[in-house]
Amino acid sequence: MLSTIDVQKFNTLIEINNLINSDYSDVHILLTQIIDSAARLCEGEASTLLLLNRETGELYFEVALGLGTEVKKYTMKAGEGIAGWVVEHNKSVIVNDVQNDTRYLIEFFTQIGYPCKTMMAVPMRIKDECIGVIELINKKNDKYFTQDELEWLEIFSNQAAIALQNARSMERAREEIRLLQDELYTEEGYHTIIAKSPVTLEKIELIDRIAKTDSSVLILGESGVGKEIFAEQIHLRSPRNKEPFIRVNCAALPEGLLESELFGHVKGAFTHALGNRRGRFEMADGGTIFLDEIGDLPLSLQAKLLRVIQEKTFEKVGSDISQRVNVRILAATNKDIDGLVKTGEFRSDLYYRLNVLPFYIPPLRQRPEDIPELAAFFLKKCIRTIKKQFEGFSDEAMEAMLSYSWPGNVRELENCIERACVIGKPPRIQRDVLFLNNETSSSEYGAGGNRDLKRAINIFKAHFIKKILKENHWNQTETAKALDIQRTYLSRLIKELDINPKEH
Numbered sequence: 223m224l225s226t227i228d229v230q231k232f233n234t235l236i237e238i239n240n241l242i243n244s245d246y247s248d249v250h251i252l253l254t255q256i257i258d259s260a261a262r263l264c265e266g267e268a269s270t271l272l273l274l275n276r277e278t279g280e281l282y283f284e285v286a287l288g289l290g291t292e293v294k295k296y297t298m299k300a301g302e303g304i305a306g307w308v309v310e311h312n313k314s315v316i317v318n319d320v321q322n323d324t325r326y327l328i329e330f331f332t333q334i335g336y337p338c339k340t341m342m343a344v345p346m347r348i349k350d351e352c353i354g355v356i357e358l359i360n361k362k363n364d365k366y367f368t369q370d371e372l373e374w375l376e377i378f379s380n381q382a383a384i385a386l387q388n389a390r391s392m393e394r395a396r397e398e399i400r401l402l403q404d405e406l407y408t409e410e411g412y413h414t415i416i417a418k419s420p421v422t423l424e425k426i427e428l429i430d431r432i433a434k435t436d437s438s439v440l441i442l443g444e445s446g447v448g449k450e451i452f453a454e455q456i457h458l459r460s461p462r463n464k465e466p467f468i469r470v471n472c473a474a475l476p477e478g479l480l481e482s483e484l485f486g487h488v489k490g491a492f493t494h495a496l497g498n499r500r501g502r503f504e505m506a507d508g509g510t511i512f513l514d515e516i517g518d519l520p521l522s523l524q525a526k527l528l529r530v531i532q533e534k535t536f537e538k539v540g541s542d543i544s545q546r547v548n549v550r551i552l553a554a555t556n557k558d559i560d561g562l563v564k565t566g567e568f569r570s571d572l573y574y575r576l577n578v579l580p581f582y583i584p585p586l587r588q589r590p591e592d593i594p595e596l597a598a599f600f601l602k603k604c605i606r607t608i609k610k611q612f613e614g615f616s617d618e619a620m621e622a623m624l625s626y627s628w629p630g631n632v633r634e635l636e637n638c639i640e641r642a643c644v645i646g647k648p649p650r651i652q653r654d655v656l657f658l659n660n661e662t663s664s665s666e667y668g669a670g671g672n673r674d675l676k677r678a679i680n681i682f683k684a685h686f687i688k689k690i691l692k693e694n695h696w697n698q699t700e701t702a703k704a705l706d707i708q709r710t711y712l713s714r715l716i717k718e719l720d721i722n723p724k725e726h
C-alpha cells in the first residue's frame with residue numbers, strides 16, 4: 223500500500239472523482255485530464271493512454287501528451303513493446319532502463335523522435351479485464367519511477383477505466399432508449415424523424431407552431447423528401463395526438479372505391495356493399511386525417527371534401543343522413559398543384575381551403591447537413607435486421623454522399639444505405655457499394671441553385687475540421703495544432719458549425 227498520503231495527489235484524485243461524477247459529454251477530454259494529472263504528479267515527461275481494439279487486437283493511442291502529433295498514426299499489437307506486455311500479462315511494470323529492455327520498441331521511438339529512458343506502465347481494467355494501458359515516459363530530471371508512484375498510477379488508471387466504462391454505458395443506454403422509442407413508434411406506425419440541418423430544424427419549429435392549430439395544412443415537396451413523416455409529426459405534436467392518425471392514399475384507388483373508403487357506405491349502396499361500412503373520416507374523428515397524393519383526388523370527390531372542411535359534415539355513400547366529424551385535415555402532393563388549379567384539374571376553392579398553412583419541404587440536396595445524420599440512422603436500422611457490425615462510413619463514402627444530388631431525396635438515401643449494408647463488408651461502408659453516379663450530380667456546395675458562398679464555406683469547414691478531429695481521435699488540442707489555430711478558436715468553430723464530438 224502507499225507508504226504516505228501525499229496531499230497534492232489526494233486532492234487531484236478528489237478533483238478527478240468530481241469530474242467523473244459530473245460530465246460525460248466528452249469522455250476524451252476527461253481521459254486527457256486524468257492522464258495529464260497523473261503525469262504531472264508522478265513527474266513523467268510524456269504520457270499516453272492506449273486502448274485495446276478488441277476486433278483487431280491492436281492498441282491505439284487515445285491520448286498522447288508530450289510525444290507530438292505523429293504518434294497517433296501508430297498502433298501496436300498485444301504483446302508488442304512494454305505496453306503490449308502489460309496488456310498480455312495484465313500487470314503493471316516499472317522499467318528504469320528501457321534502452322536495455324528486450325521489450326523496448328526502438329524503431330517506434332526512433333520514428334517518433336523521442337528516445338525513451340524510463341517508463342512506468344499500468345493496465346486499465348474493467349472487471350479484471352485489461353482494456354488498455356497508461357504509460358508515463360521518462361521521469362523528469364533523469365530520476366527513476368518508484369513503487370509508490372506506480373501505485374498512484376494504478377489508482378489513476380482505475381479512475382480512467384471507470385470514466386470510460388460509465389461513458390460507454392451511458393452511450394449504450396442512450397442508444398437503447400432511442401431504439402425502444404423507435405420500436406414504440408413503429409408499432410404505432412410512426413417513424414423517427416431526423417433533423418440536423420438549419421433548414422430542417424426550422425421546419426420542425428414551424429411544425430410545433432402549426433400543430434397547435436386546427437387549420438388544414440398542404441404539404442408540398444419533391445418525391446421522397448419526407449412529406450408523410452412531417453405529417454406524422456404535425457399530428458404527434460398536436461393536442462390530437464392521443465386520437466387516431468388516419469392515412470389515405472388518394473392515388474391508390476379508383477374513384478368509386480375511394481369515395482367509400484373516405485366516407486363509408488351503407489348496405490346496398492352498390493352491388494358489393496353487403497353491410498354498413500365506416501369510412502376513413504369517421505375513423506379519424508377527434509384526430510387527424512392525412513390525404514396523401516391529394517393532386518390525384520377526382521373532381522367529384524374534391525367537392526365532397528370541400529364540404530367536410532367547410533361544414534364538417536358528410537354522407538356515407540348510399541345514404542342521405544349527414545354525419546358530423548371533428549377531423550383535422552393534412553394533405554400532401556409532389557405535383558405542381560398551382561398548375562393543376564390553373565388547368566382546372568384541381569378546384570381553386572379547395573386549394574385555398576387546404577392551403578391555409580402551406581408547408582414546403584426542400585429537397586435533400588438543399589440541406590446537406592442532414593445527410594450524415596440520416597445515413598447513420600438508416601445504417602443503424604439496417605444493422606439491426608442484417609446483423610452486420612458496421613461502424614460507419616469511410617471518408618470517401620461520406621464525401622460521395624455529400625456531393626450527390628439525391629433526385630429521389632431521403633427515400634433514395636434510405637435505399638442506397640440498405641443496399642450498401644447488404645453488399646458491403648464491415649467495419650465501414652465504402653464508396654463503391656453506394657453506387658452513386660457523382661458525375662451527373664451537382665455538388666453540395668452549390669446544390670439546388672444555392673449560391674451562398676458563406677454557407678458553402680461553412681459546409682467545407684465543418685467537413686474538414688471533422689476529418690482532422692477524427693485523425694486526431696477527437697483530441698482538440700492536437701487538432702488545433704494540426705490546423706494551426708488556437709485551441710479556443712477550434713472550440714468556438716466546433717460549436718458554431720455544430721460539429722458533434724459524440725459522432726466518433
Ligand SMILES: Nc1ncnc2c1ncn2[C@@H]1O[C@H](COP(=O)(O)OP(=O)(O)OP(=O)(O)O)[C@@H](O)[C@H]1O
Nearest residue numbers: 413414415416445446447448449450451556632633
Ligand atoms: N427527416 C427524416 N428522418 C428520418 N426518415 C426520413 C426523414 N425524411 C424522410 N424519411 C424516410 O424517407 C422515406 C420517404 O419519406 P416519405 O414517405 O415521408 O416521403 P414523401 O415525401 O411522402 O414521398 P412521396 O412523395 O414519394 O410520397 C420514408 O421511409 C421516411 O421514413
Ligand SMILES: [Mg+2]
Nearest residue numbers: 449450514554
Ligand atoms: Mg408520401
